[in-house]
Amino acid sequence: MGVGRPGFLSLNPSPFISILVKMKKRHKQKLVILSIILFVMFNAPVLLLFNDADKIAGLPLIYTYIFAVWFASSVASFIIFRKFDE
Numbered sequence: 001m002g003v004g005r006p007g008f009l010s011l012n013p014s015p016f017i018s019i020l021v022k023m024k025k026r027h028k029q030k031l032v033i034l035s036i037i038l039f040v041m042f043n044a045p046v047l048l049l050f051n052d053a054d055k056i057a058g059l060p061l062i063y064t065y066i067f068a069v070w071f072a073s074s075v076a077s078f079i080i081f082r083k084f085d086e
Contacts, residue, residue: 030080034073041069 040046050065057064 027080027083031077034076034080038069038073042066 047062047065050062052061054061059067
């Protein structure tokens with residue numbers, strides 16, 4: 001009943017888990033450090049530093065900060081995973 005199809009009622013781990021199992025320890029450490037940095041950057045006291053009425057490119061400062069941190073973390077994650085494939 002669909003046991004042979006990947007991703008449908010299969011007992012195989014998800015692709016993300018299998019990637020993490022194959023990663024080198026230094027790549028895992030980089031992802032953990034990135035997670036800790038993101039936790040700090042999205043923490044309430046840090047976010048409140050950017051809660052001003054100022055605007056950048058028509059967006060409030062806090063929105064600009066959130067999108068900039070999100071974009072930078074996406075680029076950093078992409079670089080870490082790209083180096084993993086090499």
